[in-house]
Amino acid sequence: MGRSRSFDEGQVLAAAKDQFWSTGYAAARVDDIAAATGLGKGSLYGAFGDKHQLFLRIFDDYCAGLIEAVRRELDGPDAGAYDRLRAHVLKVANATASDVCLRGCLLAKGTAELSGQDEAVAATARRTFAAIEELISSCIAGAQRAGDIKQDADPARLAGLLLAVLRGIEALGKGGSSPDSLRAIAETALALLPRP
Amino acid sequence: MGRSRSFDEGQVLAAAKDQFWSTGYAAARVDDIAAATGLGKGSLYGAFGDKHQLFLRIFDDYCAGLIEAVRRELDGPDAGAYDRLRAHVLKVANATASDVCLRGCLLAKGTAELSGQDEAVAATARRTFAAIEELISSCIAGAQRAGDIKQDADPARLAGLLLAVLRGIEALGKGGSSPDSLRAIAETALALLPRP
DNA sequence: CCTATTCTGGACGAGACGGTCAAGAATCGG
DNA sequence: CCGATTCTTGACCGTCTCGTCCAGAATAGG
Numbered sequence: 001m002g003r004s005r006s007f008d009e010g011q012v013l014a015a016a017k018d019q020f021w022s023t024g025y026a027a028a029r030v031d032d033i034a035a036a037t038g039l040g041k042g043s044l045y046g047a048f049g050d051k052h053q054l055f056l057r058i059f060d061d062y063c064a065g066l067i068e069a070v071r072r073e074l075d076g077p078d079a080g081a082y083d084r085l086r087a088h089v090l091k092v093a094n095a096t097a098s099d100v101c102l103r104g105c106l107l108a109k110g111t112a113e114l115s116g117q118d119e120a121v122a123a124t125a126r127r128t129f130a131a132i133e134e135l136i137s138s139c140i141a142g143a144q145r146a147g148d149i150k151q152d153a154d155p156a157r158l159a160g161l162l163l164a165v166l167r168g169i170e171a172l173g174k175g176g177s178s179p180d181s182l183r184a185i186a187e188t189a190l191a192l193l194p195r196p
Numbered sequence: 197m198g199r200s201r202s203f204d205e206g207q208v209l210a211a212a213k214d215q216f217w218s219t220g221y222a223a224a225r226v227d228d229i230a231a232a233t234g235l236g237k238g239s240l241y242g243a244f245g246d247k248h249q250l251f252l253r254i255f256d257d258y259c260a261g262l263i264e265a266v267r268r269e270l271d272g273p274d275a276g277a278y279d280r281l282r283a284h285v286l287k288v289a290n291a292t293a294s295d296v297c298l299r300g301c302l303l304a305k306g307t308a309e310l311s312g313q314d315e316a317v318a319a320t321a322r323r324t325f326a327a328i329e330e331l332i333s334s335c336i337a338g339a340q341r342a343g344d345i346k347q348d349a350d351p352a353r354l355a356g357l358l359l360a361v362l363r364g365i366e367a368l369g370k371g372g373s374s375p376d377s378l379r380a381i382a383e384t385a386l387a388l389l390p391r392p
Numbered sequence: 393c394c395t396a397t398t399c400t401g402g403a404c405g406a407g408a409c410g411g412t413c414a415a416g417a418a419t420c421g422g
Numbered sequence: 423c424c425g426a427t428t429c430t431t432g433a434c435c436g437t438c439t440c441g442t443c444c445a446g447a448a449t450a451g452g
Contacts, residue, residue: 002398003448024309026222030440040401045441047399102312111371112308113220116298125371160377161384164364171363175307175321181356188357192388197420198428226410236431241411243429 009047012037017058021106024113025055055110056120062106063128070132074139081142082149085162086190088139092166093186097179104174108167133163150194158193165189205243208233213254217302220309221251251306252316258302259324266328270335277338278345281358282386284335288362289382293375300370304363329359346390354389361385 015037019028030051034041048054073088074081096104103109107128115122137159143149149158169182211233215224226247230237244250269284270277292300299305303324311318333355339345345354365378 001396001450003400004450005399006448022312024220024222026220029438031438034401040399041441042402042443043400050441102318104308104312108367109308111367112300112305115370115372116218116300122298122372126373129368129371129373157380157384160381161361161388164361164368164381164385165357166364167367168360168362168364171304171307171367172325172360174311175325176311176318177322177325184353185356185360188353189360192357192390194388197426199418199430200420201429202418225408227408230432237411238413238432239430247410 005047007037007039007043012039012044012047013058013061016054017062017106020055020058021103021109022101024109026113028055056124059106059110059121060124063124066105066107067128067131067135070135074135076142078142078146081139081146085136085139085143089162089166089186089190090183093169093182094179096169096173097182099173102174102176105170108170108174129163129167133159136162147196150196153194162189201243203233203235203239208235208240208243209254209257212250213258213302216251216254217299217305218297220305222309224251252320255302255306255317256320259320262301262303263324263327263331266331270331272338274338274342277335277342281332281335281339285358285362285382285386286379289365289378290375292365292369293378295369298370298372301366304366304370325359325363329355332358343392346392349390358385 016033019033019036028051030041030044033051033054034044037044039047044054048057070088073091074084076084107125110121111125115125133156137155140149140153140155140158140162144151144153144155165185169185172185173182212229215229215232224247226237226240229247229250230240233240235243240250244253266284269287270280272280303321306317307321311321329352333351336345336349336351336354336358340347340349340351361381365381368381369378
């Protein structure tokens with residue numbers, strides 16, 4: 001019983017995410033978030049708690065979505081594993097390259113700004129990095145079984161390196177590196193993978 | 197003529213840098229900076245301008261120092277170029293790994309927070325990344341002349357990749373990756389460099 | 393239709409923040 | 423020693439910001 005909500009939670013979270021994403025956590029104003037979502041502050045606080053809780057919710061959702069997106073791109077039969085890995089790495093480079101407004105990845109931005117002071121953010125970042133690394137590692141193992149990557153390579157170590165390259169591309173992209181150089185990095189990394 | 201300054205500019209900038217570094221730009225309070233430096237706010241504003249100018253000064257100095265530090269580690273005769281490169285990559289990994297408070301690199305933190313909205317920060321970041329990449333590239337070229345890296349490799353592309361790996365290690369470190377995994381990434385990257 | 397309950401919107405308050413200013417202290421040239 | 427000049431301090435101002443609160447609107451059950 002009682003009045004029912006007049007807003008769509010997903011839309012509100014998306015609009016709030018945009019605010020945090022473009023300005024960072026500290027510089028995002030609750031009034032701006034309210035204006036962007038079209039909600040009054042009372043509704044915002046009633047539905048999501050304070051600014052910090054709202055950010056955590058958005059950050060967690062974003063990371064979960066990121067992991068799912070990577071899983072969709074990398075999971076699959078051994079036969080196409082190498083191609084999927086290759087496509088994924090190039091896709092990240094292209095996405096970063098075409099991110100004109102330099103917002104980069106919310107995971108990277110949030111981690112950079114808050115992980116030193118906010119254990120919840122740090123923990124989510126750790127879990128997300130670990131999950132993505134594991135997905136890459138599985139994909140590499142699949143590519144090894146399919147004979148597209150040398151058998152004697154350690155998939156975990158290669159996955160760690162590739163993850164670092166991906167995060168590095170993202171970091172350089174935020175610095176404004178040229179699209180071509182970002183793509184070159186991705187291609188160079190792929191070219192150095194030990195193939196049979 | 198007139199009263200002379202009673203503070204050391206370098207010490208003040210260092211203390212202010214610590215504040216920006218641990219909290220980020222937006223969350224750093226001018227009062228805290230004044231307290232940390234021991235200066236009254238009037239002196240701070242008189243000597244360095246407003247908060248934004250102060251940050252830009254610190255950010256620029258930091259980036260210039262970073263470039264110089266990398267130059268000192270990488271410059272030298274061709275004979276030891278590969279070893280210097282190797283030592284540098286491992287040093288970055290170790291430094292990141294032992295950064296307990298997860299502050300990371302001020303360049304990365306400042307770029308993540310501000311480059312999308314502050315062209316001056318973005319420009320400094322671009323220049324710094326380009327300078328470091330150039331230093332790595334020269335070092336690789338030296339290692340090639342010394343016969344420690346395959347002649348047919350493109351030093352610029354390898355340098356771009358290594359820079360991305362370094363920035364990625366830095367990003368993962370801020371997420372709290374274990375010291376061992378960071379070192380493993382550095383070693384894996386070095387192991388994949390094409391050697392004769 | 394009525395009432396209990398929930399949601400909405402925005403005015404409000406308390407405090408924090410960036411930046412200024414004036415009054416006094418220190419220093420230098422003469 | 424003195425005046426001109428620069429530096430220092432921290433109180434102060436206007437503004438901004440988070441979070442609360444309340445009066446009213448909407449809804450579900452009876």
